[in-house]
Amino acid sequence: MKDIIKLHDKKFKIMIPAEKIDEAVTAVADRINADYAGCPTPLFVGVLNGSFMFMSDLIKKIDFNNELSFVKLASYEGTSSTGEVKSLIGLNGSIEGRHVIVVEDIVDTGESIEHMMRDLQARRPASVEVCTLFFKPGSYRKQVPIKYRAMEIGNEFIVGYGLDYDQLGRSLKDIYVVTE
Structure with missing residues (x-):
């Protein structure tokens, strides 16, 4: 693990080591299992691209039969949300009467999750809950309940463990925060 990394024009320093992430993923998986x-x-239902690492590690800790699917939404450019959510890839099969757990990398303003929840609820599932690796309570502006929160953080911009800065940094196993 490097203490400082550079992605494009910005420097990032380590914020959360991989061991702490694993502890948080285990704790949220235990709640879901119960x-x-x-x-x-x-x-x-994993929200691509950012959730792929979290989804993979979370599913390995789930001890009941389940199915996986992915959707792709976009709402970020650079280091900030555009406020507009675009659906790029969606669910193909029926979810009517099913219990659905949406897996997000990060919930900040709530625009993406609100957009997705409207779409999912229209498909008449038995239930829909949200599981996120990171939740930013200081940025959250919506009313959709976020039941499963692995970690809460401030409003800082982070990369690593699936999260990116203009497509770089996703493969980092630790979480880094922008320093400049």
């Missing part, structure tokens, strides 16, 4: 024990094959 809540969904006995449910008929819940569906985990």
Whole structure:
């Protein structure tokens, strides 16, 4: 692990080491395991691209039968949200009557998750809950409940563990915060 990295024009310093991330993923997986024990094959829906590492590690810690799918939304350019959510790839199969767990890398303003929840609720699932690796309570502006929060952070811009700065930094196993 490097203490300082450079991505494009910005420098980032380590904020959360991989070990702390793993502890948080284990804790949220334990809650999901307890809540969904006995449910008929819940569906985990990962929001690409950022959630791929979290989704992979989370699913390895889930101890009930489940299915996986992915959607792709876009709302960021550079280091800030555009305020507009674009659906790039969506669900193909029916989710009617299913328990759905949306897996996000980060929930900040809530624009993307609100957009996605409207779409999912229209498909008449039995339930839909949100699981996020990072939640920014200081930025959140929506009313959608975020039931499963692995970690809460401030409003800083972070990269690593699936999160990027203009497509760089996703493969880092630790979380870094911008320094300049």
